[in-house]
Amino acid sequence: MNAEATSRVLDRIDGLRDELVAALADAIAIRSVNPTYPDQDYDDLVGGESEVAGLLAGLYREAGAETELFGEAPGRDNVVGVLRGSGGGRSLIFNGHVDVVPADDPAQWTHPPFTAYVDGTHVWGRGSVDMKGGLIAQAFAAKALRQAGVRLRGDLVLQGVAGEENLEHHMGTSAVLERGFTAEGAIIAEPTGALSPLTVMPATPGVLIMRISVTGRSAHAAMRARMRAEPADDPVAASAIDAALRIHDALRRLEDEWVEGRVDPLFEKGQFTIGLDVIDGGARGSRNVAFIPDETTLDYAIFYPPAAQLSEIQSEIVQTVAGVAKRDPWLRANPPRIDWPMHYPGGRTDRDHPFTRMVCLARERATLDTPFAGAPDVRPFPSATDLTWFTAAGIPAVGLGPGALTMAHSVDERCAIDELVCAARTYAVAAIEWCGAE
Ligand SMILES: [Zn+2]
Structure with missing residues (x-):
C-alpha cells in the first residue's frame, strides 16, 4: 500500500513544482527579518514573521490541516497546522523558522534580496535557503499528500516558528512544544547541503x-x-x-x-x-x-x-x-x-535510531532517478539549531532541507529548484513511512 501511495504523492509533487516555486517567491517577498537581530529597527521589522506565518497557514489549510496562529509578542506569530491521522500510526513534526537574517547591503546583491528572482534553475533571495525553501517544501509535501488522496495514520504537525535567527526558541519552537504540539519524531528543514545536498543532520553541538x-x-x-x-x-x-x-x-x-x-x-x-x-x-x-x-x-x-x-x-x-x-x-x-x-545546549539522535534510519531511507527513495540519488551523507549541524529543543523533549529529530549551508546568511542566497522538489519528495516519503498511510 505504501509503495503505491508513495508513487502517487511523488507524481503530485512533481506536478506542483511551479506552484511551489511561486509560493516560495511570495514568502521571500515578505521581509521577515528577525526584529531583535543585532542592529535592527524593531518597530520597522516587527510583523514580517506573522505575515509569513499567515502565508503558511493558508498552505497548511489547503493540505487539509487545522491551523493555529499564536505568538509570544505582537507581530511575531508562530503557525501550526495539524493534519489529523486516521489512527494507529506514529506522529511526525515538520519544523522550520519563518524569520530571516538581514540582507546587509542590498547593493551587493545581483538581484534585490526581498524580490524573489527565479531563473531556470534557482530561486534567489534572502531566505530562499535559510529557510523559507524548506518550510515551503514541507507545506507542499503535505499538500501533495492531500491531492493524491493519501490519508496518513499518524498526525502530521506542521510548524513555522518565529525568532530562531536570534536564538529566541522560548518564543518559537519551545513555545510551540509547550503548547502541546509534540510528536514522535521531527524533521527540521534547515538547509543541510554540505559535501552533498540534502544531508541528514541528526545532531547539533x-x-x-x-x-x-x-x-x-x-x-x-x-x-x-x-x-x-x-x-x-x-x-x-x-x-x-x-x-x-x-x-x-x-x-x-x-x-x-x-x-x-x-x-x-x-x-x-x-x-x-x-x-x-x-x-x-x-x-x-x-x-x-x-x-x-x-x-x-x-x-x-x-x-x-x-x-x-x-x-x-x-x-x-x-x-x-x-x-x-x-x-x-x-x-x-x-x-x-x-x-x-x-x-x-546541543542535541543528538543516534545514527542508528529508527527515526534517523527512516529519514535516510526516505531520502534515498525520494531521490531515485534524480541527480541526488544514493545513500545520504549523515553529519551534524555545525552550529546551534532548534534540534536541541526536540531532543531535550525526548523527540528524535534530524535536520534535512534544501540549500547549501554556505548559502545561508550570504549575499546572493539562492536555492536550486531541483533540490526544493527533492526535499518535498523526501518529506512526503518520510511522512508515509513514519506515520503510515491508508
Ligand atoms: Zn536557519
Whole structure:
C-alpha cells in the first residue's frame, strides 16, 4: 500500500513544482527579518514573521490541516497546522523558522534580496535557503499528500516558528512544544547541503560563549623593560594583553587536547573547539601605544559535544585558566574574571535510531532517478539549531532541507529548484513511512 501511495504523492509533487516555486517567491517577498537581530529597527521589522506565518497557514489549510496562529509578542506569530491521522500510526513534526537574517547591503546583491528572482534553475533571495525553501517544501509535501488522496495514520504537525535567527526558541519552537504540539519524531528543514545536498543532520553541538576579563597596571610604554625585568605581584606595570595571551595559550593547548579527548561518533574529530573570536585591550584611559594596557577582554565561541554536561565543560575551562593564574604572580594577585553571556545546549539522535534510519531511507527513495540519488551523507549541524529543543523533549529529530549551508546568511542566497522538489519528495516519503498511510 505504501509503495503505491508513495508513487502517487511523488507524481503530485512533481506536478506542483511551479506552484511551489511561486509560493516560495511570495514568502521571500515578505521581509521577515528577525526584529531583535543585532542592529535592527524593531518597530520597522516587527510583523514580517506573522505575515509569513499567515502565508503558511493558508498552505497548511489547503493540505487539509487545522491551523493555529499564536505568538509570544505582537507581530511575531508562530503557525501550526495539524493534519489529523486516521489512527494507529506514529506522529511526525515538520519544523522550520519563518524569520530571516538581514540582507546587509542590498547593493551587493545581483538581484534585490526581498524580490524573489527565479531563473531556470534557482530561486534567489534572502531566505530562499535559510529557510523559507524548506518550510515551503514541507507545506507542499503535505499538500501533495492531500491531492493524491493519501490519508496518513499518524498526525502530521506542521510548524513555522518565529525568532530562531536570534536564538529566541522560548518564543518559537519551545513555545510551540509547550503548547502541546509534540510528536514522535521531527524533521527540521534547515538547509543541510554540505559535501552533498540534502544531508541528514541528526545532531547539533552545544554552543557556549565565554568572556575572560583580565586587568593589568598601566604605565608609560617605556616602563616595559622594567616591567619585564621585575616580575612581581606588585610591579611597576603589568600588561593585561600579555597576561590574556598567556591564558589564551593554555586554552589553545586545551583545544588541541579536545581533538582526541572530546569526541562524539556523529562528529568528526576536531569539531569541538574553543575559538577566540574577539580581542579588546589597551589602556583604560587611552587606547594608545604610549601606554601599557591595563584591561583586556577575550571573547570565545566554544562548540562542545552535545552529550557532555555544561558544568563539566565550564569547570575544565575554569581549571585551565586557574592553572595559568596559579603560576603567574600578577594573575595570582589579580585573578581573571570569567563570564558566560550565552549558552545553547546541543542535541543528538543516534545514527542508528529508527527515526534517523527512516529519514535516510526516505531520502534515498525520494531521490531515485534524480541527480541526488544514493545513500545520504549523515553529519551534524555545525552550529546551534532548534534540534536541541526536540531532543531535550525526548523527540528524535534530524535536520534535512534544501540549500547549501554556505548559502545561508550570504549575499546572493539562492536555492536550486531541483533540490526544493527533492526535499518535498523526501518529506512526503518520510511522512508515509513514519506515520503510515491508508
Ligand atoms: Zn536557519
